[in-house]
Structures are given as C-alpha cells and as structure tokens.
Amino acid sequence: MSPRPLKRKPPEKPVNNKKAIKNILTLLKDHKLKLTLTVICAVISTAFTILAPLLIGQATTMIYDGINRMISNSGSIDFNGLINILIIVVILYVISSVFTYLQSFFLIEVTTKISYDLRERLIEKILKLPMEKVEENKRGDILSRVTNDVDSLQNGITQSFIQLTTAVITLIGVFIMMLSINLWMTLATITLVPIALLLMRFMTRFSQKYFLRQLEFKGSLNGQIEETFTGHDIIRVFNQEEISMDRFESDNEKWFTHEWKSQFYSSLNGPLMNFISNFTYVVVAVLGAVFVLQKVIAVGDILAFFQYTQSFNRPIQQITRVMNQIQTAMAASERIFEFLEFEDESNPSDRQITEIKDGITFENVSFSYTPNEKIIKNLSFDVKKGEKIAIVGETGAGKTTIIKLLMRFYDINSGSIKIDGIDIEEYDKDSLRSHIGMVLQDSWLFSDTISNNIRYGNLDASDDEIIDAASQVYADDFVRRLSDGYESELNEDTDNISHGQKQLLTIARTILSQKEVLILDEATSSVDTRTEKLIQKAMDRLMEGKTSFIIAHRLSTIRNADKIIVIENGEIIEQGNHEELLALKGYYYHTLNSQLKENMN
Numbered sequence: 001m002s003p004r005p006l007k008r009k010p011p012e013k014p015v016n017n018k019k020a021i022k023n024i025l026t027l028l029k030d031h032k033l034k035l036t037l038t039v040i041c042a043v044i045s046t047a048f049t050i051l052a053p054l055l056i057g058q059a060t061t062m063i064y065d066g067i068n069r070m071i072s073n074s075g076s077i078d079f080n081g082l083i084n085i086l087i088i089v090v091i092l093y094v095i096s097s098v099f100t101y102l103q104s105f106f107l108i109e110v111t112t113k114i115s116y117d118l119r120e121r122l123i124e125k126i127l128k129l130p131m132e133k134v135e136e137n138k139r140g141d142i143l144s145r146v147t148n149d150v151d152s153l154q155n156g157i158t159q160s161f162i163q164l165t166t167a168v169i170t171l172i173g174v175f176i177m178m179l180s181i182n183l184w185m186t187l188a189t190i191t192l193v194p195i196a197l198l199l200m201r202f203m204t205r206f207s208q209k210y211f212l213r214q215l216e217f218k219g220s221l222n223g224q225i226e227e228t229f230t231g232h233d234i235i236r237v238f239n240q241e242e243i244s245m246d247r248f249e250s251d252n253e254k255w256f257t258h259e260w261k262s263q264f265y266s267s268l269n270g271p272l273m274n275f276i277s278n279f280t281y282v283v284v285a286v287l288g289a290v291f292v293l294q295k296v297i298a299v300g301d302i303l304a305f306f307q308y309t310q311s312f313n314r315p316i317q318q319i320t321r322v323m324n325q326i327q328t329a330m331a332a333s334e335r336i337f338e339f340l341e342f343e344d345e346s347n348p349s350d351r352q353i354t355e356i357k358d359g360i361t362f363e364n365v366s367f368s369y370t371p372n373e374k375i376i377k378n379l380s381f382d383v384k385k386g387e388k389i390a391i392v393g394e395t396g397a398g399k400t401t402i403i404k405l406l407m408r409f410y411d412i413n414s415g416s417i418k419i420d421g422i423d424i425e426e427y428d429k430d431s432l433r434s435h436i437g438m439v440l441q442d443s444w445l446f447s448d449t450i451s452n453n454i455r456y457g458n459l460d461a462s463d464d465e466i467i468d469a470a471s472q473v474y475a476d477d478f479v480r481r482l483s484d485g486y487e488s489e490l491n492e493d494t495d496n497i498s499h500g501q502k503q504l505l506t507i508a509r510t511i512l513s514q515k516e517v518l519i520l521d522e523a524t525s526s527v528d529t530r531t532e533k534l535i536q537k538a539m540d541r542l543m544e545g546k547t548s549f550i551i552a553h554r555l556s557t558i559r560n561a562d563k564i565i566v567i568e569n570g571e572i573i574e575q576g577n578h579e580e581l582l583a584l585k586g587y588y589y590h591t592l593n594s595q596l597k598e599n600m601n
C-alpha cells in the first residue's frame with residue numbers, strides 16, 4: 001500500500017464549557033448514589049472539623065480565666081472541664097478523619113469506574129469507526145485521548161469533587177461559626193472575598209487557553225514519539241535523525257511554552273491569595289483587640305476566630321487551585337467526547353451472505369478519496385467462483401483501493417460491485433467481510449505465542465489443526481526449530497523471526513480461517529529465494545479451490561492466474577490470461593520481460 005500524507009489536526013477551538021460540563025454530568029449521572037454518599041461524608045467530616053476551633057477557643061478562655069483567678073487568688077484552672085473539652089475535640093477529629101476516608105473511598109470507586117468505562121468506549125469506538133476516520137487521526141493523538149485525557153478527566157473529577165464539596169461546605173460552616181462569634185469581624189472578613197474571586201477569575205481566564213493548547217501539543221508529541229520508535233530503523237537508514245529531532249524540538253518547545261505559561265499564570269494565584277488572607281488577618285486582629293478591650297468577646301473567641309479566618313481563606317484558595325484542574329478536565333472531556341461523537345461506520349443492512357455461489361462482478365465502478373481526484377475510473381471485470389484474478393500495475397495505480405472497495409472500507413461513487421448478482425451495499429458489512437481472508441504485505445502478528453497467532457484465524461481450532469495449518473504452509477519446520485516451538489513468544493515488534501517467516505505464519509492463520517474469498521497482497525520486500533519459493537508454494541496451497549485476488553508485483557508468480565488485469569491510473573488498460581496478455585505485447589509483456597532480465601542479471 002502506498003504511504004499517505006500525514007494529516008495534522010487543525011488548531012483546536014476553545015473549550016465549549018457548557019457542553020463539557022453537560023458531558024461530565026452525563027458521566028456522573030450513573031453514580032448518583034455513591035456521589036450522594038460522598039457529599040454526605042464530606043458534610044459530616046467538614047462539620048466536625050469546623051466545630052473544633054470553637055471548642056479549642058473555649059479551652060483557651062478557660063485557661064485564661066483560670067490564670068486570672070489564680071492571680072487574684074480566687075480559684076484555679078478548671079482542669080476537669082478542660083480535659084472534657086479536649087476529649088471531645090479528639091473525638092471530633094477522629095470522626096472527621098473516618099468520614100474523610102469514606103468520602104475518598106466512594107469517590108475513587110466512581111471515578112475509576114468512569115475511566116474504565118471511557119477507555120472501553122474509546123476502544124470500541126476505534127473498532128467501529130469508518131476507515132477514513134481511522135486514517136485521518138494520528139495514532140499518537142488517539143492514544144493520547146485513551147490514556148492522558150482519560151487520566152486528566154479522572155483526576156479532575158476526583159480532585160474537584162473532593163475539594164469543591166469540602167470548600168463549599170467549609171465556607172458555609174465557617175461563615176455561620178464566625179457570625180456566632182462576632183458580626184463586625186465577620187463582615188470585615190467577607191468583604192475581601194469578592195476581590196479574591198475577581199482576581200481568581202482573571203487568572204483562570206488567562207491560564208485556560210494555555211491548558212488547552214498544551215494538551216494538543218501533548219497529543220502531537222506522543223504521535224511523534226511513537227513514529228520515532230516504530231520507524232526507528234528507517235530514520236537511521238535515511239540519516240533523518242536531525243530532521244526528526246527538529247520536528248520534535250519545535251513541537252516540544254511549543255508544549256514547553258504553553259505548559260510554562262499555564263503553570264505560571266495559575267501559580268500566581270497562590271501568592272495573591274496569601275496576600276489577601278494576611279491582610280484579612282491584620283484587620284481581624286485590630287478589630288479583635290478593640291472588642292476584647294471593650295469586653296465584647298472573650299480571648300478564646302479571638303483565637304477561634306483567627307482559625308476560622310484561615311479556614312475561610314483556605315477554601316477560596318482551594319477553589320482557585322481546583323479551577324485549573326477543572327479546566328484541564330473539561331478540555332480532556334471535550335477531546336474524549338469529540339472522538340466518541342464520531343459517527344460509527346454505517347451498516348444499514350442485515351442481509352447475510354451464506355455462500356458465494358457464482359462470483360464477484362465490478363460494474364463501471366468509480367471512486368475518489370477526495371472530491372477532486374478520481375482514483376478508480378469506470379472499472380469493470382468479473383471473477384467466477386474459484387477463479388484466481390491477479391491485479392497488476394505501477395505503484396499508486398489503485399490496486400489496494402480496489403480491494404478496499406470490495407471490503408466496503410469505502411463506498412464507491414458510482415457503478416456497482418456485486419456478489420452473485422446482488423450489490424454488496426445490500427449485504428451486512430460484517431457478513432461480507434467474514435467471507436474474505438487477507439494476507440497483506442505487512443504481516444500483522446501480535447505479541448503472543450506462535451500458536452495463538454495462528455489460532456487468531458479460528459479461535460476454536462485445536463492444537464492439531466494449528467500444526468496442520470503450519471505444516472501446509474511449510475512453517476512447521478522453522479517453528480519446531482525455535483526453542484519453545486509453537487509456544488515461542490513473539491515480541492512486541494515481532495522482530496525475533498524473519499519477514500518471510502512472518503508471512504508464512506499469516507498464511508497459516510488464513511488457511512485456518514477457511515475463507516471463501518482470499519486477498520493476497522504479495523510482499524515486495526525481498527526475502528531469500530528459498531523462503532520466497534516456500535511463500536509462493538504456501539500461497540498456492542492457500543488458494544486451492546478459493547476465489548482469489550492477488551495483488552502481484554513479480555509477474556512471474558501469476559502465470560497460472562485465470563485472469564490478469566493491468567491497472568493504470570485507476571483504469572484497466574489490459575486484461576486476459578497470461579498468454580493473451582503476452583500476445584498483446586503491451587504493459588504486461590514488457591514488464592514481465594524486464595523483470596525476467598533483471599532476475600537473470
């Protein structure tokens with residue numbers, strides 16, 4: 001298959017907050033019970049923490065009064081009362097800790113389940129996407145959505161839920177407690193809140209756009225890292241290290257700049273909030289001193305009030321901090337849902353193909369990937385059941401495209417492709433594909449044992465059937481020579497067996513799958529002559545009695561094909577069997593001759 005230009009994603013639009021929140025809410029909807037429990041636990045644990053300073057304040061007043069009594073010789077500190085208060089404080093803190101733990105416990109259950117479901121939905125979506133969508137999205141970008149974005153969303157929900165609920169409850173509770181101590185001091189504290197909120201909004205708006213761009217570059221960089229890794233040997237062979245590095249550096253730098261800016265603006269929040277908080281502290285201290293002198297409030301109350309002022313500022317700081325996480329989570333949710341909202345591949349018919357009786361016909365088929373460029377032009381040919389048809393032509397002529405059309409990876413623009421006289425558009429796509437087996441140039445094997453790789457063709461196959469399939473394609477010999485035989489593990493890039501051996505294994509897999517129609521994309525990469533002969537024999541064995549499409553590069557291998565079609569720029573320029581095409585003295589004749597001469601040389 002010919003390489004395709006990589007498409008870069010267009011610059012991302014700013015987050016649609018309303019939609020992102022709606023999407024996050026739909027995720028939370030299924031977990032109402034646990035979320036309610038989380039909130040209840042948060043209320044209890046926070047309420048108990050809020051009560052403690054008041055009691056500690058009372059204890060302080062008790063000590064203060066006791067010392068005064070001792071000075072005036074009229075009594076001493078009420079130690080019993082003091083111990084009672086302290087015991088209650090300890091109990092409050094213990095209960096509060098238990099409920100804080102429960103709050104996290106319920107929430108983690110919810111968020112990990114949400115991530116689990118999202119990952120599953122994303123993978124399911126990848127498998128259901130139409131071909132063009134898969135091809136137009138970079139692998140690294142999709143990978144980044146499944147891993148990074150799901151993680152960011154999970155962290156965002158966990159952190160924001162815990163911190164927001166605690167912060168709001170604390171704010172309300174502390175406000176009530178402060179009011180119960182003194183109205184004026186409370187008013188002085190809360191007048192500074194709107195200023196803090198305004199600053200917070202300003203900073204968040206600034207950092208938000210950088211957060212989003214940062215995620216985008218992360219996706220792009222992931223794609224490049226993956227390409228550098230998978231194409232490592234190619235990059236080295238072509239001495240393209242520098243270009244690769246330049247490309248990487250440019251995106252890495254953009255990531256760096258955006259990450260730096262987003263972190264910078266969000267980190268300004270902390271010092272600003274601290275300043276406001278310290279300012280409040282001073283105002284309250286002055287007012288408190290005046291009120292104590294006027295004997296309006298007790299000394300312990302001042303101490304309690306100071307603690308409340310701090311507890312009042314902390315949630316505001318927490319909210320600013322959490323705002324950034326919410327922004328990241330919303331950006332992540334947007335990228336996740338944008339992907340999930342792609343239309344699935346349509347499959348309107350459920351008509352099944354039980355058996356192919358007559359054959360396959362292409363009638364005046366035209367097709368283009370992009371509106372302006374016709375790749376297949378008015379193509380007509382037919383293949384009878386059990387026949388072998390070879391498709392030949394220069395690279396980029398459209399051979400692979402013909403196969404993609406037969407598989408219905410793309411829909412044709414005009415004409416029709418028929419199986420037994422019925423348009424393939426009238427069949428269920430899965431049923432159509434289930435009758436077709438493929439052996440491609442890039443033999444796709446996964447990291448598992450050799451026997452499981454062959455078994456992929458038919459999951460119910462017994463060990464004997466696997467060995468039989470391998471023997472039929474002459475793979476049994478080399479497999480047995482491996483130290484663990486059929487149980488040998490192929491590594492991630494399957495580079496522990498040769499290219500030719502991989503081909504033999506994929507042929508064995510296809511033999512096992514017993515498909516009626518076969519598509520063989522002949523490997524162009526050179527394997528040694530002995531393996532090449534083995535592969536050829538294996539392919540012949542595979543094709544026995546099947547309807548086969550062979551995309552051939554070496555014309556010597558298709559002499560005995562029932563029909564050969566020569567494609568040029570998406571059109572058939574010659575068709576017939578080997579002898580007929582030789583007699584034409586056209587493309588086939590000349591190409592075959594030049595290939596034979598090359599071989600002799």
Ligand SMILES: Nc1ncnc2c1ncn2[C@@H]1O[C@H](COP(=O)(O)OP(=O)(O)OP(=O)(O)O)[C@@H](O)[C@H]1O
Pocket residue numbers: 001002003004135369370375393394395396397398399400401402
């Ligand atoms: N997904 C795609 N989007 C746009 N153009 C494409 C796409 N796939 C292939 N093409 C273009 O269609 C033309 C035919 O490609 P095709 O892969 O069918 O050629 P081919 O004959 O199989 O080539 P090769 O022998 O190199 O595999 C090429 O010009 C190719 O660039």
